[in-house]
Amino acid sequence: MTVVPDSLPRTAGELRAAGYTPRPIAQEIHDNLLTALREGRDAWPGIVGFSRTVLPQLERALLAGHDVVLLGERGQGKTRLLRTLAGLLDEWTPVIEGSELGEHPLDPITPASIRRAAELGDDLPVAWRHRSERYTEKLATPDTSVGDLIGDVDPVKVAEGRSLGDPETIHFGLVPRAHRGIVAINELPDLAERIQVALLNVMEERDIQVRGYTLRLPLDVLLVATANPEDYTNRGRIITPLKDRFGAEIRTHYPLDVEAEVAVVKQEAHLVAEVGEPLLEVLARFVRNLRESPVIDQRSGVSARFAVAAAETVAAAALRRAALTGEDPAVARPVDLEAVPAVLRGKIEFEPGEEGREVEHLVHLMRRAVAETARERFAGLDLRPLSDAVADGHLVATGERVPARDVLAALPELPVLHEVAQRAGVSSDEPAGRIAAAVELALESLFLARRLAKDSDENTTVYGQ
Incomplete structure (x- = not known):
């Protein structure tokens, strides 16, 4: 078990005094990768055979703040490579204690957290999340629904008296819950095309739409994906608008020697x-x-x-x-x-x-x-x-x-x-x-x-x- 250090701030006031300012996920990865490169540290432990080919391309994409899709045959280490991305995150990051989406205490985005931050001010309780908890992985299967990825109306909350247009009636899916983290989707072409459409707003406008309601949540996620060329061209495909939203498509390969x-x-x-x-x-x-x-x-x-x-x-x-x-x-x-x-x-x-x-x-x-x-x-x-x-x-x-x-x-x-x-x-x-x-x-x-x-x-x- 990873134990949170006792020295870390426990309230929003202590956090602000310590100089913990909100930083976008892309900027966080950008800064940590640059530090690793300058210090000569291996930013990709366990990755073999990609040092002169795949890794330079991936590093350029991350420094540019791009979402990435890795394209390659089965068994080329695509998923292993994506999992090492978590090592480029800060070891510990502050979140509002009890918040559903892991929001930054100084930058809440949901109505409930904004209201709570206004009420408690500097006394807003702070929890800490380890980098390993900020990497979320989903295998794209044909039965994956929009509710799984984005969210859906929670009938229990509606039954409690909230209206359908109330953002607090939403049961959030995998992508919003990865706010301020990395979302990896394996075998993206296997995701039904109508489900891929649901990711368009997440990647460009960074908001989500559920049952006809647009929730203006400034989500901060890095979306990465893998695809097999055979699936990419025949059995399934990445729809053109979604492919256009990925900043980088990187080809992987088998060991060269x-x-x-x-x-x-x-x-x-x-x-x-x-x-x-x-x-x-x-x-x-x-x-x-x-x-x-x-x-x-x-x-x-x-x-x-x-x-x-x-x-x-x-x-x-x-x-x-x-x-x-x-x-x-x-x-x-x-x-x-x-x-x-x-x-x-x-x-x-x-x-x-x-x-x-x-x-x-x-x-x-x-x-x-x-x-x-x-x-x-x-x-x-x-x-x-x-x-x-x-x-x-x-x-x-x-x-x-x-x-x-x-x-x-x-x-x-x-x-x-x-x-x-x-x-x-x-x-x-x-x-x-x-x-x-x-x-x-x-x-x-x-x-x-x-x-x-x-x-x-x-x-x-x-x-x-």
């Missing part, structure tokens, strides 16, 4: 076993291959969540194998990559005509990723002594019931194995599982280069001549 893809997986994945850097690179290249493959429907995209789920699946396969073989610690090896295609094929869309060949395509692209990673890791390293040893009868078996020590025991002492481990970032005194993972990667690369054979049954894979 392997390093960024690995960084995203490291940050987001909850791994139940150790997955070494080489295998994370394999998964990153696998996902990048999927995004370039003509058999994958690229209009739906290959989400970054796929890479995260793939890493978690590999870790789970390693943990299961460790439980079967008694290994400790559980360390993922290339054999665990076999679990990915069968488990995750439902997370991506294939082009028509590829029915029944999904796993075949995924296995092929995974092998390409393994070959590319091994080529990068073992560049300039002569693996001929390893292939010669296997060809001379030192067959190597691996599988979900083969412990790492058996993989290593199948090979003679070879200097090249130390080089292989070193290239994989493993030293000779580390657990057998890490060394075996590096050796298996080298063996698989030799197989893919057609310098070794590989025979597989249900539980075991054997590398031979």
Whole structure:
């Protein structure tokens, strides 16, 4: 729980004496972002791969005070990016205690708060709201109503004797309740067009209309939204007047290089076993291959969540194998990559005509990723002594019931194995599982280069001549 500091003013009079003047939300973000840029602080914690592309555009939009829509494929981090906007707000902001819309004690906007401020004067009680409470998120669904976003007449208040034209009969929706904060609408095109119309006044005139009554509430909100290009152009669309009111439309993208893809997986994945850097690179290249493959429907995209789920699946396969073989610690090896295609094929869309060949395509692209990673890791390293040893009868078996020590025991002492481990970032005194993972990667690369054979049954894979 976030505890309000005792040193903060508790009445409007104390607030005024302390110099807390009302500041528009756009100005607040503008000032705090400039301060972060000047001090060299990271204003976007947890955002990977956007530093030279998306973030400069977003920073310019915020400094200009614009409402923003992020346009990009699924799983590109749009929602994560919007949630970091709350970090640009003041840590604590004053509100009228008990006010429905979180109004500033020195700038009330509803009739009830204006009347209360006039009656109490400097004794108006002040509460404090943390920045995390000033970010409001709504998933746009087709059943979202104007009442949900803007508000509606409250029949209970009417029954109490108030007239329909009285602003105090209104039950306010999500947008007015976010006054002096940020409103994020996910998948904006999925919002019915007649509902999008209700946002026009909020974004331009900053007032709201409910049941034919215009309430002149000078709302102060920053409206941000996300949209998927497929929805943006086909299934749904952002109506032209609303699109015109967004000051900036910013395109997001998937990680541009392997390093960024690995960084995203490291940050987001909850791994139940150790997955070494080489295998994370394999998964990153696998996902990048999927995004370039003509058999994958690229209009739906290959989400970054796929890479995260793939890493978690590999870790789970390693943990299961460790439980079967008694290994400790559980360390993922290339054999665990076999679990990915069968488990995750439902997370991506294939082009028509590829029915029944999904796993075949995924296995092929995974092998390409393994070959590319091994080529990068073992560049300039002569693996001929390893292939010669296997060809001379030192067959190597691996599988979900083969412990790492058996993989290593199948090979003679070879200097090249130390080089292989070193290239994989493993030293000779580390657990057998890490060394075996590096050796298996080298063996698989030799197989893919057609310098070794590989025979597989249900539980075991054997590398031979």
